[in-house]
Amino acid sequence: MAQTYENTTALTAATPHKSWTPERQAAFLNALASTHSVTQAARAAGMSRQSAYALRARLKGEPFDLAWHAALRVRFDALAEAALERALHGVEVPHFYKGELVHTSRRFDERLTVALLAMRDRLGPPRLRSTHPAFGYGAEDFGPLVERVANGPETWDEESRLEYEELYGEAEEASEDAGEGG
Numbered sequence: 001m002a003q004t005y006e007n008t009t010a011l012t013a014a015t016p017h018k019s020w021t022p023e024r025q026a027a028f029l030n031a032l033a034s035t036h037s038v039t040q041a042a043r044a045a046g047m048s049r050q051s052a053y054a055l056r057a058r059l060k061g062e063p064f065d066l067a068w069h070a071a072l073r074v075r076f077d078a079l080a081e082a083a084l085e086r087a088l089h090g091v092e093v094p095h096f097y098k099g100e101l102v103h104t105s106r107r108f109d110e111r112l113t114v115a116l117l118a119m120r121d122r123l124g125p126p127r128l129r130s131t132h133p134a135f136g137y138g139a140e141d142f143g144p145l146v147e148r149v150a151n152g153p154e155t156w157d158e159e160s161r162l163e164y165e166e167l168y169g170e171a172e173e174a175s176e177d178a179g180e181g182g
Contacts, residue, residue: 018047020055025064026150028052033071033142062155066134067145074142083112133159 018024024045031044042052059065090106133156137145153159 020047020051022150026146029067029071029146029149032068033074036072036075059154063145063148063152066137067142067149070142070145080117
């Protein structure tokens with residue numbers, strides 16, 4: 001028996017298996033929102049960049065995918081705000097003469113702002129039917145989406161199935177209670 005246990009331990013240690021647990025997914029999404037880098041976010045979750053993209057492809061349209069979109073949107077909104085600030089107030093440009101600052105002026109460049117704001121809409125989540133469970137989540141719902149990824153079922157179908165089972169189970173219990181009382 002002891003020999004079998006040692007062999008199992010050696011096999012397990014030789015082939016470590018990491019999986020995308022809900023905790024790792026939430027850590028990845030939070031890191032993605034703060035760094036806007038899939039590589040850094042995957043590293044923060046202890047996973048590879050490739051496995052992050054594979055998970056996203058597997059869960060296309062599911063809470064993880066929507067949270068990914070929202071995470072990118074969080075950082076993009078900050079960038080858009082900075083660009084808007086530069087468009088409204090310009091960038092201070094110093095002017096030197098013989099190594100001394102003699103004047104400052106403001107330079108305005110609306111082209112960057114226009115380009116960023118035009119691109120903003122393309123980074124949003126896919127359009128959904130109003131009957132889809134994800135319809136209630138928007139790009140601004142990053143926090144609730146990460147919470148859903150961390151604590152909810154992995155897919156919308158699984159959530160629907162659990163709700164159905166809960167509802168069906170309650171209805172079955174109610175009919176059994178009514179049958180016993182009669």
